[in-house]
Amino acid sequence: MTESRALSRFAALLADETRATICLALLDGRAWTAGELATHAGVAPATATGHLHKLVAGGILTEQRQGRHRYVRLSGAPIAQLIEDLAGHIPATPTPARGLRAVTASAALARGRTCYDHLAGRLGVAITDAMDHKGLLSRDPGFTLTDPGRTWLTALTTPTGPTTPTGPGAPTRSRRPLARGCLDWTERREHLAGIAGATLCTHALTSGWLTRIGSGRAVRVTPAGTAALTDLLGPHSAWTEP
Amino acid sequence: MTESRALSRFAALLADETRATICLALLDGRAWTAGELATHAGVAPATATGHLHKLVAGGILTEQRQGRHRYVRLSGAPIAQLIEDLAGHIPATPTPARGLRAVTASAALARGRTCYDHLAGRLGVAITDAMDHKGLLSRDPGFTLTDPGRTWLTALTTPTGPTTPTGPGAPTRSRRPLARGCLDWTERREHLAGIAGATLCTHALTSGWLTRIGSGRAVRVTPAGTAALTDLLGPHSAWTEP
DNA sequence: TCGGGGTTTCGGCGCCGGCCGAACCGTCGG
DNA sequence: CCGACGGTTCGGCCGGCGCCGAAACCCCGA
Known part of the structure; x- marks a missing residue:
């Protein structure tokens, strides 16, 4: 009963x-x-x-x-x-392609955009995956930067001169975590956020790797950015998407 | 949608x-x-x-x-x-033995009884199964008597003398089918009904194979019936149930 | 042909549950 | 610090649906 x-x-x-x-x-x-x-x-x-x-x-x-x-x-x-x-098991329905298509996102936004202060979209997820693959990032269980990851990020933002304690790898006292995962609303997978994500995003924009498209959140990878990302993280289709 | x-x-x-x-x-x-x-x-x-x-x-x-x-x-x-x-897939439940037990039927009725003009209960189903097993009956898709089945039934009802066109195997013009399935309310499986089922039931009662229990629909197999059924259809626990 | 029992239809009652607007709260962005 | 925005809570409205009693229907059994 x-x-x-x-x-x-x-x-x-x-x-x-x-x-x-x-x-x-x-x-x-x-x-x-x-x-x-x-x-x-x-x-x-x-x-x-x-x-x-x-x-x-x-x-x-x-x-x-x-x-x-x-x-x-x-x-x-x-x-x-x-x-x-x-x-x-219900009477066969024509199945008119379900999914996210109804929530139409701009193709440019889906490709790459900023999420608050870090990168999202296929670009953000691809970067996160590449960092994970290279051992710079650990996803288990929360996002954390590995030692090589911290070194990598420090070197990235301080290309000249010796490493200083003022880089993002330094023991900051901010409550904000160095790295954390952020759920991507187009990819629905987590991408890198936190201080590291913000630092990376800022650096990519200031270095000319990325340019904003119009006034929105969408970004585009420049030729210089493609080269830099390939050099840092290896080749990936997300760097070269139209 | x-x-x-x-x-x-x-x-x-x-x-x-x-x-x-x-x-x-x-x-x-x-x-x-x-x-x-x-x-x-x-x-x-x-x-x-x-x-x-x-x-x-x-x-x-x-x-x-x-x-x-x-x-x-x-x-x-x-x-x-x-x-x-x-x-x-719901939170595991103890599964307290479901089934028909709540609908208590008289044990005698469940064993054997008449259903309108034919036999039902475990006895009726057992007879139907035995006939199917011996190739006298086909269940596909509706109940039909095979040629051996018609011969068998004719011989059963006319033990002496030659086969006559008046037997149940003869081309009767009744709209009632020679054989049909009838759903058994204790066994929940089909048993033999139609002209063949009625003929068999009548013969079993008139031959003393079965006797009615009291005034109800329940029937009991007599020793003579046990012998006859075993001879015709082979041994089966339903013939010898107490 | 009549009686009885299984099943169905019809009204009507009452409750559960989906829906929304408005107000409130917490977070983010400037 | 303030405005904007996503999400939540709170009432209140309303339609749908499950439930039953009573009467009708149908078929079997005598």
Whole structure:
């Protein structure tokens, strides 16, 4: 008897069209903000908040607060599998390409942009991946710069003269972490933030590696930037994207 | 958008505790009557009727009218699989042995009885299985007597003298089929009905193979019946049940 | 042909739950 | 420090749906 109660409770989470829309959108495996989901589902933010509470409480979603944003994603592969099965075993639907396409982002923004004071977009994620691959960065469990990473960053920002204790690798007393992960809203993967991210971004802009496109947050890699990034982190398609 | 609508509609079918109870009960793969399900779920017959309508319309259940009864079962293996997955992926439940036990039937009735004019219960199902196993009966897709089956039945009812065109194997013009399946309400499996089932039942009673228990529909196999059935269809525990 | 039991339909009641607007809070950006 | 913005909470509205009793329907069994 209590088993049917549990089943009905769980099914009820998907029995609302708005919540179903949310879950199907999240099937892409990425994280969405509450506001995005509200827009996507066509309801007021207040309504989406309530739905997200239920879905999180029901174990379907997990949330990740980040500043004033609330990112939410499917809690795991089994749940995703279950929802896909449910969506699949229904009378065959034409499946009109779901995903993030509805939340149309400027192509330039998706390519590369600033996120507060660091880099995001495919560019930011690619840089983060390359740093991880080169052993400059550790993702486990939180973002931390390795010793080589700190050296690398210090050398980057002080190309001439000896290393000084004023570089970003120095024991600053700021509460802000040297490195931290920041969830990317187009890539939905974490990219480098924190002091290191900000330093890198500032340096890239002041060195002419990147230029802002118009007045927005989008940035473009210059030829000089392509060369510099390839030299520092190896070749990557993100450096050479049109 | 319409996909989420379909998903939510489907999930809504299981989102009610009464309907969830019904679906879990039907997970045993057998057919239940509307009244049984109403009792099992603890609701009025009128309420169960409404739920069954929705479940049938939603493709979860298929129904099978039989006289004044409405038998209902899961529509297929995929749906059963899906429901099991749903029930399984929820926080682990102790699973307190579900099934038909609540619908207590008289032990004698469950053993053997008449169903209208033919045999039912474990006895009826066992006879049907034995006939199928001996190639006298084909279950695909509807019940039909094979040529050996027709010969067998004719010989059974006319033990002396030559085969006559008046036997059950003769081309009768009745609209009633020679053989058909009838859903058994204790075994939840089909047993032989139609002219063949009626002929067999009548013969078994008139030959003293079976005797009625009291005034009810329950029947008991006599020693003579045990010998005859073993001779005709081979040994089977159903012939010798106490 | 009649009685009885399983099932269905019909109204009506009551509650649960989704939805929003408005006010509030915390974070970010200048 | 202040304005902007994303998110949350709080009421209140409203539609949908589950539930039942009563009456009708249908078919079996006698």
